[in-house]
Amino acid sequence: MIISKVHKDSIAEDIGLKIGDRLVSINGNSIDDIIDYRYHASDEYIEIAIDRDEHSFIVEIEKDPDEELGLDFEPVKYRSCGNKCIFCFIDQNPDNLRSNLYFKDEDFRLSFLHGNYVTLTNTTQKDLDRIVAQRLTPLYVSVHATNPTLRSFMLGIKREDKLLEKLDFLIRHHIEIHTQIVLCPGINDGDHLIRTVEDLYQRRPGISSVAIVPVGLTRHRHKLYQLNSISRHHASHTIDTVESLAARFKRESGSHFVHLADEFYILAERDFPLSERYEGFQQYENGVGMMRYFLDEFEKQISDFPAKLKNPTKINLVTAALASTTINSIVIPELNKIKNLSATSTVVRNLFYGDSVTVTGLMTGIDIYDNCSKLTDVDIHLLPGNCLNVDGLTLDDWTIDKLKQKLKTDVQYVNIDYADFLQKLE
Numbered sequence: 001m002i003i004s005k006v007h008k009d010s011i012a013e014d015i016g017l018k019i020g021d022r023l024v025s026i027n028g029n030s031i032d033d034i035i036d037y038r039y040h041a042s043d044e045y046i047e048i049a050i051d052r053d054e055h056s057f058i059v060e061i062e063k064d065p066d067e068e069l070g071l072d073f074e075p076v077k078y079r080s081c082g083n084k085c086i087f088c089f090i091d092q093n094p095d096n097l098r099s100n101l102y103f104k105d106e107d108f109r110l111s112f113l114h115g116n117y118v119t120l121t122n123t124t125q126k127d128l129d130r131i132v133a134q135r136l137t138p139l140y141v142s143v144h145a146t147n148p149t150l151r152s153f154m155l156g157i158k159r160e161d162k163l164l165e166k167l168d169f170l171i172r173h174h175i176e177i178h179t180q181i182v183l184c185p186g187i188n189d190g191d192h193l194i195r196t197v198e199d200l201y202q203r204r205p206g207i208s209s210v211a212i213v214p215v216g217l218t219r220h221r222h223k224l225y226q227l228n229s230i231s232r233h234h235a236s237h238t239i240d241t242v243e244s245l246a247a248r249f250k251r252e253s254g255s256h257f258v259h260l261a262d263e264f265y266i267l268a269e270r271d272f273p274l275s276e277r278y279e280g281f282q283q284y285e286n287g288v289g290m291m292r293y294f295l296d297e298f299e300k301q302i303s304d305f306p307a308k309l310k311n312p313t314k315i316n317l318v319t320a321a322l323a324s325t326t327i328n329s330i331v332i333p334e335l336n337k338i339k340n341l342s343a344t345s346t347v348v349r350n351l352f353y354g355d356s357v358t359v360t361g362l363m364t365g366i367d368i369y370d371n372c373s374k375l376t377d378v379d380i381h382l383l384p385g386n387c388l389n390v391d392g393l394t395l396d397d398w399t400i401d402k403l404k405q406k407l408k409t410d411v412q413y414v415n416i417d418y419a420d421f422l423q424k425l426e
Contacts, residue, residue: 001033003018012070121157167206167207212261214264219354246258298334313342315379319346363384368398
């Protein structure tokens with residue numbers, strides 16, 4: 001681990017560590033990543049080995065167990081995915097995007113640190129032992145199918161990866177696991193889906209939840225395996241199947257255990273389940289319960305909306321097809337109750353990825369511009385926050401400032417807090 005920063009007034013500064021030093025080991029344990037560092041540096045008495053240029057030295061430190069050394073490190077290289085999944089979204093990206101959008105991560109460390117889903121196909125027994133020893137819990141595992149032959153086919157591998165054996169080992173050692181199934185019509189649905197969910201249910205409470213998400217298909221599927229999108233009929237049938245299983249699980253164990261992504265309910269034109277159904281929104285980042293959470297939070301905010309804005313303001317809520325019904329039937333009417341505020345919406349057609357991609361998180365700057373550029377009577381275009389990454393970039397590297405310049409109109413974004421946005425307009 002190469003030191004990139006030494007914090008001021010820290011232990012590291014006191015003992016003379018410098019940027020560029022390499023942290024080799026702590027108490028004789030090799031330090032290969034931030035997890036190793038955090039785990040071994042938490043001891044009260046530590047002995048650290050440092051390489052500096054051509055020299056090596058050891059420093060002994062006594063500290064409080066929870067006291068930080070005060071170091072940041074250069075990024076480490078994470079494992080990439082060697083699978084060739086028939087549904088992989090990254091394979092469906094167009095050319096000329098930023099390089100990190102083509103990186104397929106398959107690293108249990110990222111699963112622990114950031115909730116990334118991994119298949120565990122490249123996880124060795126040594127890795128499993130480390131997960132247990134360092135208590136890397138919870139983990140997030142992509143299952144797709146528990147039938148070994150079907151799972152291997154979906155992952156594009158020519159061997160059985162013994163997933164259930166790996167899960168059982170982790171569960172025996174009290175590692176909590178959340179799982180997901182990417183549902184591909186005609187492949188891992190029907191009886192295969194029921195078997196997969198049942199196999200995972202038999203492993204609760206070690207396995208805490210299952211999320212079922214629909215396969216995402218773009219127009220950039222040249223020479224890729226032929227897959228079908230989730231239809232309205234298929235979505236409806238899947239809801240009936242899954243809710244029947246979940247009702248039984250609830251009676252038996254007190255937990256619904258299996259959850260469907262919001263897209264199924266939207267496609268089937270059914271109401272979203274109540275918040276209690278999502279049991280703490282454990283799979284929120286997987287698109288499970290996002291709309292219910294949004295609706296509940298929006299309703300709570302309404303009482304904080306201003307009765308009137310100081311100046312007449314026209315806002316355009318930029319959305320995608322899947323969220324448009326909720327935006328137009330619930331959000332727009334409430335906003336238009338505010339005097340001096342006129343709210344409309346624009347549904348962005350996703351030409352970048354194709355019409356089958358209808359979620360706000362995959363809207364691009366160019367499509368937002370193309371769909372909003374003809375609107376001249378707007379004061380603010382309001383974007384959903386999830387179409388921007390942590391650096392404020394859309395998938396095609398547009399920024400808010402670029403959209404402002406191109407649209408010649410103010411552009412802002414909101415995640416859930418409409419009340420805060422409106423108060424700034426007062």
